[in-house]
Amino acid sequence: MSVYKLERKQSLPISIEEAWTFFSDPNNLAKITPESMGFTIIHGADSEMYAGQIIEYRVKPVLGIPLTWVTEIKHVQHQKKFVDEQRFGPYALWHHKHFFVETATGIEMTDIVHYKLPLGFLGRIAHWVFVKRQLKDIFDHRYKILETYFDQKEQAAIA
Numbered sequence: 001m002s003v004y005k006l007e008r009k010q011s012l013p014i015s016i017e018e019a020w021t022f023f024s025d026p027n028n029l030a031k032i033t034p035e036s037m038g039f040t041i042i043h044g045a046d047s048e049m050y051a052g053q054i055i056e057y058r059v060k061p062v063l064g065i066p067l068t069w070v071t072e073i074k075h076v077q078h079q080k081k082f083v084d085e086q087r088f089g090p091y092a093l094w095h096h097k098h099f100f101v102e103t104a105t106g107i108e109m110t111d112i113v114h115y116k117l118p119l120g121f122l123g124r125i126a127h128w129v130f131v132k133r134q135l136k137d138i139f140d141h142r143y144k145i146l147e148t149y150f151d152q153k154e155q156a157a158i159a
């Protein structure tokens with residue numbers, strides 16, 4: 001059994017309140033997901049995040065084939081962290097922790113994802129061939145989008 005881990009940190013020049021407002025709104029996930037993923041929220045994103053919230057998405061992660069992905073928000077600690085877990089979808093395990101810490105220049109955000117692919121040996125091959133790279137690319141995309149989005153907002157506030 002192979003459980004993989006992806007960890008990313010990013011500093012953003014925003015307040016903890018602004019970070020929480022953005023990241024606790026499930027609708028903003030579409031803004032930071034690559035268009036190629038065909039990400040659409042089906043239902044469950046009609047309120048600010050809360051523990052027990054079920055959100056259903058449609059994604060097209062491989063060859064444009066649509067898949068349903070259902071996540072549950074397991075834990076929420078206001079302006080500090082939240083955890084989402086896959087209930088149904090492409091992974092055998094998906095556990096994603098989001099942490100927010102105030103810094104002198106804004107916030108530091110940390111994502112820690114533990115995931116496992118289905119299909120045993122074939123899943124391990126898929127991870128090596130494309131899944132690991134695809135997840136890295138998705139989080140690289142998020143990093144760039146967030147940096148641009150919040151830098152533009154900061155520049156607009158200064159002007």
